[in-house]
Amino acid sequence: MHITIATIGSRGDVQPYVALGQGLQRAGHRVQIAAEPTFADFIGGEGLGFASISAGLKKALQEDVNRVGRNPLRFMSWFENHFKPLARQLFCDLRAACTETDALLFSTFAFAAFHVAEALAIPALSLSLQPTTPTRAFGSPIVSPLPDWLPLRGQINWWGFRLSNLLFFRMIRGIVNECRQDILDLAPVPWKFYTSLDASGLPTIIGYSPTVVPPPPDWGNWLHTTGYWFLDRKADWEPQAGLAEFLEAGAPPVCVGIGSMMDRDVDAFTGLVVGALHRSGKRGILLGGWGETGAKGLPESILQLRECPHDWLFPQMAAVVHHGGAGTTAAGLRAGVPSVLVPFFADQPFWADRVYKLGVGPKPIPRSRLSADNLAHAICVATSDHGIRQRAHDLSERIRSEDGVGTAVGLIEHYLAAQRVA
Numbered sequence: 001m002h003i004t005i006a007t008i009g010s011r012g013d014v015q016p017y018v019a020l021g022q023g024l025q026r027a028g029h030r031v032q033i034a035a036e037p038t039f040a041d042f043i044g045g046e047g048l049g050f051a052s053i054s055a056g057l058k059k060a061l062q063e064d065v066n067r068v069g070r071n072p073l074r075f076m077s078w079f080e081n082h083f084k085p086l087a088r089q090l091f092c093d094l095r096a097a098c099t100e101t102d103a104l105l106f107s108t109f110a111f112a113a114f115h116v117a118e119a120l121a122i123p124a125l126s127l128s129l130q131p132t133t134p135t136r137a138f139g140s141p142i143v144s145p146l147p148d149w150l151p152l153r154g155q156i157n158w159w160g161f162r163l164s165n166l167l168f169f170r171m172i173r174g175i176v177n178e179c180r181q182d183i184l185d186l187a188p189v190p191w192k193f194y195t196s197l198d199a200s201g202l203p204t205i206i207g208y209s210p211t212v213v214p215p216p217p218d219w220g221n222w223l224h225t226t227g228y229w230f231l232d233r234k235a236d237w238e239p240q241a242g243l244a245e246f247l248e249a250g251a252p253p254v255c256v257g258i259g260s261m262m263d264r265d266v267d268a269f270t271g272l273v274v275g276a277l278h279r280s281g282k283r284g285i286l287l288g289g290w291g292e293t294g295a296k297g298l299p300e301s302i303l304q305l306r307e308c309p310h311d312w313l314f315p316q317m318a319a320v321v322h323h324g325g326a327g328t329t330a331a332g333l334r335a336g337v338p339s340v341l342v343p344f345f346a347d348q349p350f351w352a353d354r355v356y357k358l359g360v361g362p363k364p365i366p367r368s369r370l371s372a373d374n375l376a377h378a379i380c381v382a383t384s385d386h387g388i389r390q391r392a393h394d395l396s397e398r399i400r401s402e403d404g405v406g407t408a409v410g411l412i413e414h415y416l417a418a419q420r421v422a
Helices: 009-026 037-045 059-070 074-096 112-120 151-182 190-196 245-247 264-280 309-317 326-335 348-357 373-384 386-400 404-421
Strands: 002-006 030-035 049-052 103-106 126-128 204-206 223-225 254-256 284-286 303-307 318-324 339-341
Touching: 002 009, 002 074, 002 190, 009 030, 009 309, 009 326, 009 404, 030 037, 037 074, 049 074, 059 264, 074 112, 103 404, 112 126, 112 151, 112 309, 151 190, 151 309, 151 373, 204 404, 223 404, 254 264, 264 339, 264 373, 284 318, 303 309, 303 348, 318 326, 318 373, 326 339, 326 386, 339 348, 339 373, 373 386
Parallel strands: 002 030, 002 103, 030 049, 103 126, 126 204, 204 223, 254 284, 254 318, 284 303, 318 339
Antiparallel strands: none
16 A cells, blocks of 8 residues: 655654654555655655655744744734645645555644545545643643643643634634635535534544553543654664764763754853753753854863764763653653753643653743753752652653554554445
8 A cells, every 4th residue: 555644844743754654664555754845865764755745834833933932813923924825835735745645644734634635535544743632631732731739620621622623723724625625626614524523533543652641531442542653763873973982971961952943042042051051060962953153162061963863862861951842752751861841832831741740850941931040950850869760761661662653553554444445
């Protein structure tokens, strides 16, 4: 079977689907990943086919994240000015990419794939790296975590999911229907289609660990939490010059990386991190995203790396400090070392809250409240608290025992076969 996996976002939004695609290829399928052009070499280098989605959502979100933030009015304005033309491009690109596709798998933000599959009369299946279905057990990833003492928290959690989903569906319905008619030659979908979509029984395969977010008792049996979809480094990978020597030259350092988050003042942010490492008495590694100016004048106790496989680097750290993206969070938890979370927006506060409640890291620090002093304090807690370190080790063992890719491949084959028969 020729399978297309459509995904949109940063490296952390693409890499798990590459791991899943490799699992499907090992099972005998032919797989292509439909993603933004910047990932063509990465995906091709992992042995998978590539189809370009030139919608540019990743770049638009990166450039506007600091301006838009969590302000709903600003987001609505951004959506109106930027999202609609990007959505039309997404529909066009996916339609062109799937001319020879037998089945279409799609991430949450690649929602156009659901409609493209209908137009092509091929099976489709939803994949997710975050929970999107209403539950009373925890809040929506795009809503700030609620305090434990709040009365009626279960009902508020459930309605938080419903209202955020309905708001998203309401925003996209108009452009979706335009694209269905103009690009796919399909009839528009009625509003009632969306009012129950997030609780409709549509099968969804979720790529995170059930030890990190246990499946809630109020979820149906069509929602499957498989375990993480990890993509490990290639067997012939070697660390860059100087890295092994740096690690051997002293105590395990603290790795600090913010993934695809772009701070408006890289120099100031770098200075803050350097100050925090100095106050905590820890050596450090600055991973990715710091730019040329951010690395100037670093002390000998801090090394800058443009990139390095998390599965090699993180287990050698005293702790990892990061923004709380789903992929980086997963890598940190599997490494078995404490995590210090500095969430920016979107689902990052959700993962930061999970890390804290699992007891594998200190209380998260929102980016808006970050200072050298409170980051230094969090690093000291993470690296000196025996309980945190032991829980991080124990959680890592449980995560490593899961076969997320293998479980997901079995479920995908089961559901696609059922759709083809139907």
